[in-house]
Amino acid sequence: MGLVASEVRVAITGELCSAPIGTAAPTDATTALPAVWIGHGYVNEDGVTENWDDSVDNIVAWQNATTVRAARTESTLTLTAMLIQTRGSNLELWYPGSVVEANGTDEWKIAVKPATADPRAFVLNVLDGADIIRIHIGNGELTERGEIPYQTGEAIGYPVTITAYPDENGNLMTKFSNSAAWGLDIAGATPAAVEAAEDRAADTAEEL
Numbered sequence: 001m002g003l004v005a006s007e008v009r010v011a012i013t014g015e016l017c018s019a020p021i022g023t024a025a026p027t028d029a030t031t032a033l034p035a036v037w038i039g040h041g042y043v044n045e046d047g048v049t050e051n052w053d054d055s056v057d058n059i060v061a062w063q064n065a066t067t068v069r070a071a072r073t074e075s076t077l078t079l080t081a082m083l084i085q086t087r088g089s090n091l092e093l094w095y096p097g098s099v100v101e102a103n104g105t106d107e108w109k110i111a112v113k114p115a116t117a118d119p120r121a122f123v124l125n126v127l128d129g130a131d132i133i134r135i136h137i138g139n140g141e142l143t144e145r146g147e148i149p150y151q152t153g154e155a156i157g158y159p160v161t162i163t164a165y166p167d168e169n170g171n172l173m174t175k176f177s178n179s180a181a182w183g184l185d186i187a188g189a190t191p192a193a194v195e196a197a198e199d200r201a202a203d204t205a206e207e208l
Contacts, residue, residue: 017038023037028134077137082146093142131177134177140164
């Protein structure tokens, strides 16, 4: 049956990271990222949202004015989040083309210039206990910035929208997971893989 409560996932925690475009992509869900990947720290309680903006044009037949098919004309993937740690790496992401530099012995400054192109690779790790989803965007860029609130009782935040472009393989993103449920009821699964995934899912259910 398809009603398996242990397959319901909740994004308990995680982190958005970035690295220079061209950085080697991760190959699995669990291997620690190399130091070249910069973590962007805490986001607000809304977490990170994966958005798809699809444009579809209906093709209407002359006879009966009936829609006979639809043509997808546009498909855009974005990640949105509100970063709430004020740190150099977040400021340089927020102000593309500007850099944080020392200002004397114990201060810092950022001279903000008009935004320039700043393509990067991004990884979003999403954790639910031992189950991990890792999203890799090989070619992404900050394309929209919201308002920074400076007010009592609210964290200074940096609302970001990351747009994914096709990488060298034509992929907008690649998702990895160590969850056994990903191997269930899929067309390409071998019987051995399905049996192993089912066994693991059963063991997990017994532990719960």
